[in-house]
Amino acid sequence: MNQRLTPEDIERIAHQRAGAKLGWYVHAVVYVAVNLFIFGISRYGFGDRPWSVAPLLGWGLGLALHGVAVFLLGSGGALRERLVQRERDDLQHRQRNGL
Incomplete structure (x- = not known):
């Protein structure tokens, strides 16, 4: 059941994982920047209440x-x-025991 990964598979998976993590970091930076801007508008611009919390x-x-x-x-x-x-262990156990 254990399959060996080729160097190409490892490279592809590593790129996918790194891309997903980089995407989250970009999301987090945009979140902070936009929410600081919204907070500034909320606090010092429009309205008396801090609506930027929503x-x-x-x-x-x-x-x-x-x-x-x-x-x-x-x-x-x-x-x-x-x-x-x-799940892998469970399947191997079932296969060995004929379940």
């Missing part, structure tokens, strides 16, 4: 879910790898 929280949830998808559930993520290994 987009901060909403987009923050999206950023957090993006991080979970990239770092935990994505290909090579720690949680995903543990679950895959558990």
Whole structure:
């Protein structure tokens, strides 16, 4: 059941993982920059109440879910790898025992 990865497979997977992580970092930088701008407008420009909290929280949830998808559930993520290994072990156990 364990398959060996070719150097080309390793290179392709490494590029995919790095691209996904870079995408999250770009998302985080844009989140901070835009929300600082929105906070400035909210605080010093329009209105008496800090309405910038709503987009901060909403987009923050999206950023957090993006991080979970990239770092935990994505290909090579720690949680995903543990679950895959558990399923692999279960399938091998069933195959050995004729279940």
